[in-house]
Amino acid sequence: MHPTEEERYLFDLRGYLVVDDVLGAAELEELNRLLDAYDIWNQTPGEDLFFDFWKNDERQISAGPLHAWDRPFRQLIGHPRIVGYLAEFLGPGFRYDHGHAMFMRKGGTPFGLHGGRVPWAPAISYEVIDGLIRSGLMVVQYALCDAGPDDGGFCALPGSHKANFACPASFEPLDDPGPWIERVALRAGSVLVFTEALTHGTLPWAADHERRALFYRYAPGHLAHVGRYREDGREPPGGAYPRPSDSASDDWGPQQRRMLEPPYVHERPDTVTGEPYGPERPPTVTGEG
Numbered sequence: 610m611h612p613t614e615e616e617r618y619l620f621d622l623r624g625y626l627v628v629d630d631v632l633g634a635a636e637l638e639e640l641n642r643l644l645d646a647y648d649i650w651n652q653t654p655g656e657d658l659f660f661d662f663w664k665n666d667e668r669q670i671s672a673g674p675l676h677a678w679d680r681p682f683r684q685l686i687g688h689p690r691i692v693g694y695l696a697e698f699l700g701p702g703f704r705y706d707h708g709h710a711m712f713m714r715k716g717g718t719p720f721g722l723h724g725g726r727v728p729w730a731p732a733i734s735y736e737v738i739d740g741l742i743r744s745g746l747m748v749v750q751y752a753l754c755d756a757g758p759d760d761g762g763f764c765a766l767p768g769s770h771k772a773n774f775a776c777p778a779s780f781e782p783l784d785d786p787g788p789w790i791e792r793v794a795l796r797a798g799s800v801l802v803f804t805e806a807l808t809h810g811t812l813p814w815a816a817d818h819e820r821r822a823l824f825y826r827y828a829p830g831h832l833a834h835v836g837r838y839r840e841d842g843r844e845p846p847g848g849a850y851p852r853p854s855d856s857a858s859d860d861w862g863p864q865q866r867r868m869l870e871p872p873y874v875h876e877r878p879d880t881v882t883g884e885p886y887g888p889e890r891p892p893t894v895t896g897e898g
């Protein structure tokens with residue numbers, strides 16, 4: 610599904626968009642059941658062959674890579690409700706870059722504000738040229754539990770992906786967020802799509818229930834954000850994009866396989882249709898002169 614005119618307007622204005630009811634009750638139940646079985650809180654970082662971990666404190670864990678987890682997690686990489694947004698906000702050759710799950714328990718600590726347009730970082734840039742939105746890195750966050758307005762979790766400075774000045778350092782800590790911070794509430798099954806150019810962060814988790822969210826990150830077809838391939842299938846610290854062999858799995862359709870292509874430019878097909886799309890350039894003005 611492509612964004613509506615209203616969604617495109619709001620995304621450009623604020624730097625994020627909430628798409629409700631992407632996952633149904635049965636899908637949520639299955640993903641949460643698998644996460645229960647993974648028993649992430651009781652895994653030891655660095656000792657398991659399946660998970661890569663970043664344990665931020667005793668009440669916050671990030672784990673991945675999602676492209677190597679069970680099929681229901683892999684299938685979300687190309688969720689049909691989402692691909693149209695990716696093509697519209699990243700360009701026709703967009704690719705899947707990396708992904709992880711985040712778990713927070715009550716009292717889990719904040720991640721300060723990051724991202725933002727200043728200082729300029731081409732890899733996470735946000736531009737609109739000739740009416741085309743082009744973002745350097747897009748995040749698709751699936752909420753696997755409700756995150757109410759006072760629960761914590763994702764927050765942002767709306768519009769900061771177009772800011773002209775650096776976010777003041779005094780705004781960065783999120784222990785006691787100022788009124789300029791927007792808390793984005795999400796219902797279980799909703800998706801939050803945002804550009805990494807947006808200044809955003811994580812508020813301390815205040816709810817009694819555990820926060821569970823999946824983060825899938827996508828880039829334009831010419832760009833990779835995380836490191837090299839690793840032949841043992843694990844991510845190096847800081848992440849790695851999927852290896853070509855990951856896309857040989859039977860459950861990837863042709864469109865998902867195109868999403869798992871490494872970054873390149875020459876003759877890259879349109880990720881959604883598989884058709885050639887040619888160089889992406891604004892129209893050239895020619896004339897005498």
Ligand SMILES: O=C(O)CCC(=O)C(=O)O
Nearest residue numbers: 748762763809810811824
């Ligand atoms: O949803 C959150 O907690 C923020 C995640 C975040 O900072 C990111 O994905 O870059």
